[in-house]
Amino acid sequence: MHKIVILGAGYAGLMALTSVVGRTKKRDDVHVTLVNPSERFTERLRLHQVAAGRPVADFRLPDMLEGTGVELVRGWVTGIDATARTVRVDDEHVLTYDTLVYALGSVADTAVPGADEHAYTLDNAQNAALLAQRLTDPDTKTVAVCGSGLTGVEVAAEIAEAHPGLTVELLGRGEPGADFGPKAKAHLDATLDRLGVRVRAGVEITKVLPDSVALAGGGSVPADVVVWTSGVHVSPLPAAAGLEVDERGRVITDAALRSVSHPEIYVVGDAAAVRQTWGELHGTCQSGMPTGAHAGMSIARQLDGKEPKPFRFGYIHIPVSLGRGDAVVQFTKPDGTPRRWSLRGKRAVWYKETVSSAPWPTCGRMMRHPATASVWPHGGRRNR
Template sequence: MHKMVILGAGYAGMSAATSLAARTKRRDDVQIVLVNATERFTERLRLHQTASGQNLAEFDIPALLEGTGVEFVGGWVTGIDAAARTVRIDDERVLEYDTLVYGLGGVADTTAVPGVDDNAYTLNSVHDAELLAQRLAGLGTGTVAVCGSGLTGVETAAELAERYPDLDVVLLGRHEPGSALGARAKAYVNDALARLGVQVRCGVEIVKVLPDTVELAGGESIAVDAVLWTSGVRVSPMAAAAGLAVDEHGRIVTDAALRSVSHPNVYAIGDAAAVEQGYGVMHGTCQSGMPTGVHAAVSIVRELKGKQPKPFRFGYYHTPVSLGRHDAVVQFTKPDNSPRRLRLTGRRAVWYKETVSAAPWPTFGRILEFPTSGAVWPQGGRYTR
């Protein structure tokens, strides 16, 4: 019996689990175990909506996997023994593996600036987003600081400003919102934020977060009633602690087939992996994470058949950005994620973005039914295998 353990049921982990189940359903010599802290699938693409107080659909992981042969194990992973090939869960269970798929994704980096851990909200989970929603619902008026001017910060600031027009929403960051988009798309983002009343402060450095204050370099302080931290990403130190080769950010360094360069029986997927492509190291998104999960599954099945896995190749396709419920911009991109001339704005972009955001969960079902279906993902991105 070949034992395969998948850690994490995010976009990448679920893609790996469903693809492995579909590709091995006629085999009786494999065992697949999926480990996740909760039974609910987290729609990270929509956590900014949860933070604004919107009720979203709930997706049950064990229900989707029913009848597939995948064993779901609920619990937090507390350690990996790469030499013994075991994984330890928080209730002291120990899972043995022959092949490990490591998909424990990233979270907001709350360690780099003093006070963030204690005084800021995050969008690391549904629970964290709901805590912010509860706080905002009880404010009435006041100031909310969204720290981090990347796309998560932009989407959240727009959502909060639209949902709570009596609140002052301040977006703080080092870079101008939409800095990676084309000039016209970036201008559209900034015009939309201005229309919604979001106060944008770019080129600033946050040095400390207090319960009612955000302190900036140079001595300026901003009085706040709530702080959301979206700046920076960190991954679990578990891979490094297990002795796996990691990069300076703690991500597992992989070969061309997504195997750990130090432990070839470990595949790394999603945010947890430092995947090198011709244009550089991939950055963690849904559109890149799901193909890594499928490729890991394809490669594992090839190895079970005595074949060598093929290299992973991926190119980006688009950057969709919601600007509240009634506006959006979609920047189409080259494979290296640099902007093309083509873009969508307004209602067409809203329809496109909503279609993309709704796609991941149904995609898992389609993978189970049609494991060898097309290589262009609803979330965007092109994966060739």
């Protein structure tokens, strides 16, 4: 029995699971185990909606896995022994593997003093729900969103639209939408202004306090609530296991997405340092899902005695929600730099909702009916 263990049920992990199960369903010599701390699949793309008190769909892993033969193990991965090929879960039991798919992703980087103690993050649905509850507190008047990247933009816009009585400030080193073309950037700026979001670019946050954030060079911004969206980091588990990692702790992979030091381990999503001809992937759902699909296909090829193919990918767009009624979509070159074209307003809302609609009911059907597995791409340009 060939034991495949997949760590993490985020976008990349579930796509790897779907891909490998769909392609090995007819085999009786393969056992697949999925390890995740929760029975719920969290749509991280929609956590800013949860934080603003918006309802979102509730997807449960046992329902999705019913009839697939996949074993679900609930728990936190606390260690990997790459020599013995074992995974420790909750420091209580050990799983053995022949092939491992590492898809544990990343979490908010709260290294700035006070961020852990005084700021909310959107790493999971529980944190987002706690933030949503806090925003309804009558004592909450001001919200500081720290980090002017696209996550920060979506959070600030969603909160400002859902809670028009709050003062929302977006703070960061760079201009929101700095990588957009002129039309998309202008629309983003105008929408944030319409929603009442106060943007402070060119600032560095040095400390988060209970009632404010301190800025480099002196001064501070008062805030009853602080939301931290400034950067992410990956788990130290792969480095501790002896896998070769880059300066950010991401596992260095070969062309087929296998660890260069431990080829029996595939690494997908945010935790992988994946190079393409145009440069390096950055952690997004748009690139994470194709890495998962490709890993699943590659594992199936190896089980059939074939060599895995190289992973090829290029970005095509950057879709950003600006509340429920507005959005902007910047189309890009494969390396993520902007093209001339963009969508704005209602057309962008429709486009983003279409490309980011939850695919997991379809994934469940694919795992139960392997003939449909071939409809999912394995590498190449993706629009999700």
